[in-house]
Amino acid sequence: MKLKLHHTIIIMLFFLNCSNEDMGYEPTPLVLNIPQVFAENIIAPVIPANNPMTVEGVALGKRLFFDTILSSDNSKACVSCHSPQNAFTDSSPTSAGVDGVFGSRNSMPLFNLAWNYNERFAWDGKELSLERQAEEPVQNPIELHSNWDDAIVRLQSHPEYPELFRLAFNTNAITKELTTKAIAQFERTLISANSKFDRYTLGQSSLTAQELNGLDLFLREDKGDCFHCHGNPNNPLWTTNDFHNNGLDTTFSDLGLGAITGDPNDNGKFKTPSLRNLSFTAPYMHDGRFNTLDEVINHYSEGLQNSPTIDPLMKKINEGGVQLSNQEKQDLKAFLLTLSDPSFISNLEFQN
Amino acid sequence: MKQTFILFLISLCVLSCSDNSDPSQNISATPTFKFSHYWNNEAVTSSDFSTIQYTNQNGDLLSIERLRYVISDITFTTATGENLRLGDYNLVDVTNNNGLNYIPTTQIPIGTYANVSFTFGFDNEDNAKNYLDLNSESFNVPDMLGGGYHYMQFDGKYLDTNATEQGFNYHAIRAVDNPGANPTFPQDTFFTVNLGQITITNTVEIEIRANLAEWFRNPNVWDLNELNQTLMPNSAAQIMMFENGQTVFSLGEVIP
Numbered sequence: 001m002k003l004k005l006h007h008t009i010i011i012m013l014f015f016l017n018c019s020n021e022d023m024g025y026e027p028t029p030l031v032l033n034i035p036q037v038f039a040e041n042i043i044a045p046v047i048p049a050n051n052p053m054t055v056e057g058v059a060l061g062k063r064l065f066f067d068t069i070l071s072s073d074n075s076k077a078c079v080s081c082h083s084p085q086n087a088f089t090d091s092s093p094t095s096a097g098v099d100g101v102f103g104s105r106n107s108m109p110l111f112n113l114a115w116n117y118n119e120r121f122a123w124d125g126k127e128l129s130l131e132r133q134a135e136e137p138v139q140n141p142i143e144l145h146s147n148w149d150d151a152i153v154r155l156q157s158h159p160e161y162p163e164l165f166r167l168a169f170n171t172n173a174i175t176k177e178l179t180t181k182a183i184a185q186f187e188r189t190l191i192s193a194n195s196k197f198d199r200y201t202l203g204q205s206s207l208t209a210q211e212l213n214g215l216d217l218f219l220r221e222d223k224g225d226c227f228h229c230h231g232n233p234n235n236p237l238w239t240t241n242d243f244h245n246n247g248l249d250t251t252f253s254d255l256g257l258g259a260i261t262g263d264p265n266d267n268g269k270f271k272t273p274s275l276r277n278l279s280f281t282a283p284y285m286h287d288g289r290f291n292t293l294d295e296v297i298n299h300y301s302e303g304l305q306n307s308p309t310i311d312p313l314m315k316k317i318n319e320g321g322v323q324l325s326n327q328e329k330q331d332l333k334a335f336l337l338t339l340s341d342p343s344f345i346s347n348l349e350f351q352n
Numbered sequence: 353m354k355q356t357f358i359l360f361l362i363s364l365c366v367l368s369c370s371d372n373s374d375p376s377q378n379i380s381a382t383p384t385f386k387f388s389h390y391w392n393n394e395a396v397t398s399s400d401f402s403t404i405q406y407t408n409q410n411g412d413l414l415s416i417e418r419l420r421y422v423i424s425d426i427t428f429t430t431a432t433g434e435n436l437r438l439g440d441y442n443l444v445d446v447t448n449n450n451g452l453n454y455i456p457t458t459q460i461p462i463g464t465y466a467n468v469s470f471t472f473g474f475d476n477e478d479n480a481k482n483y484l485d486l487n488s489e490s491f492n493v494p495d496m497l498g499g500g501y502h503y504m505q506f507d508g509k510y511l512d513t514n515a516t517e518q519g520f521n522y523h524a525i526r527a528v529d530n531p532g533a534n535p536t537f538p539q540d541t542f543f544t545v546n547l548g549q550i551t552i553t554n555t556v557e558i559e560i561r562a563n564l565a566e567w568f569r570n571p572n573v574w575d576l577n578e579l580n581q582t583l584m585p586n587s588a589a590q591i592m593m594f595e596n597g598q599t600v601f602s603l604g605e606v607i608p
Contacts, residue, residue: 041484042484042487043484043485216496219496219497220494220531220585221497221581221583222582225582227492228490228505228521232490232492232494234482235487235488265401265403311507311519312417312418312509312519312520312521
């Protein structure tokens with residue numbers, strides 16, 4: 001009898017200790033819908049074992065992404081600089097934070113992030129996971145200028161967020177780690193794989209003669225030779241996610257990767273962005289210096305600047321670049337525009 | 353009791369006689385292939401990259417900035433000429449220190465093999481296949497250049513005749529002529545590397561040494577002032593790479 005009572009007390013204590021947890025509840029696992037053009041060409045996306053995708057986690061992440069609650073004065077959210085209409089970047093060279101101060105880098109577009117195999121994020125590669133990347137803008141003085149402790153208090157005292165976190169992570173105790181995990185989960189769902197070129201790859205669309213000629217120029221080592229850094233039709237990411245000095249400057253006011261690694265050989269290197277969705281992501285380069293695709297192509301054709309760390313893949317540096325004719329530039333541009341995916345920016349799943 | 357003792361003696365005899373000379377026995381192992389890189393006798397790792405410090409046979413000073421290559425079809429040949437071909441491949445990415453230690457997925461019967469070999473690059477049949485991991489590394493060769501994959505990407509800088517740094521892209525692929533819709537192939541440019549006799553034990557580590565200086569030396573003295581970039585559509589350059597590559601790889605230390 002005494003033993004039975006003892007067991008009962010232990011079981012009651014166990015349930016009392018778990019009062020914040022919903023016993024038996026588990027978030028609904030979510031399997032990313034991998035596009036055919038990805039499944040047939042590249043390896044599986046990176047989903048961290050400690051942050052599995054769930055329906056509720058993604059929903060919470062989406063809510064947080066669009067909510068100004070993470071900013072110090074409730075005026076800006078992630079979406080303020082990462083707009084769906086701009087393939088999750090914005091249309092200015094650099095962006096203003098909550099205090100009206102502009103940063104020095106162009107807001108990066110957000111799509112196909114789960115396929116960034118090296119898991120270095122941001123122009124300078126300083127963030128080693130998507131979860132860690134989500135930490136930085138919240139507390140950056142020139143971005144959301146918040147304090148994570150204050151942001152957590154706001155979330156914890158919100159009428160809805162504690163329940164949303166419970167549904168996503170089976171706990172009411174909101175933390176910075178869970179907040180960034182949810183945002184990362186949402187960001188991993190931002191998949192763009194329905195461009196004209198994707199449909200061409202799948203045999204569902206055709207390209208014009210000009211677009212095909214542009215592809216040829218893109219792939220020819222004696223012409224554009226774009227593919228060594230930006231991939232090829234067998235890699236539908238259209239980036240290697242690697243870091244290169246692409247000849248923008250002779251000296252660097254922004255060291256890029258070099259400031260992170262401390263290796264002077266990395267000075268002036270920045271992440272090679274995807275060529276998808278260029279129709280929506282102007283201006284271009286890490287500092288947004290080029291307003292148009294024409295300016296970008298002109299840079300590689302005749303505007304290269306030499307420097308000690310310029311990538312050896314850059315060609316004809318003494319002549320300023322690969323010297324494309326005007327017609328070739330137009331053809332190359334026509335091809336590049338086939339990589340844009342209007343269905344991505346109009347996808348209601350990605351809008352508030 | 354006497355019977356048991358005799359049985360014990362016979363067992364001991366059988367155990368002590370089971371040497372490793374017969375690869376056909378049932379005991380298998382997973383050897384480790386370790387890829388090491390040298391400039392002549394000087395070890396080269398990614399930490400040595402991006403500094404102009406090597407001199408090739410032509411006298412050109414150069415640096416290495418990016419180096420990765422694929423090897424395939426590791427084959428174990430027995431004394432009787434039987435081939436155990438693994439049919440796998442490995443991307444050796446020196447820049448990022450990936451693939452430097454390779455353990456094949458297939459187990460190998462232990463014993464002494466008359467030869468162990470591999471293919472530098474891919475043979476033409478394998479080169480026509482679709483490898484998702486190599487696509488993800490953007491290691492492809494465009495279709496108009498014959499398609500398939502790079503055998504090697506070796507990028508760096510050299511000092512030209514004006515002592516100015518210039519880039520070079522020593523990219524080995526299947527040699528191709530008539531780039532375009534209907535490319536033609538003058539000759540195969542993958543090649544077999546024979547490492548010679550190796551005894552495979554349970555934990556054997558096989559070092560494969562690559563002397564990078566050989567790419568520029570033998571039999572073709574490579575002049576980077578003449579051949580530096582846009583070498584993929586240059587079939588003559590590809591054939592020179594094929595010829596020079598024959599002496600790049602050799603068997604290093606074998607640790608049983």
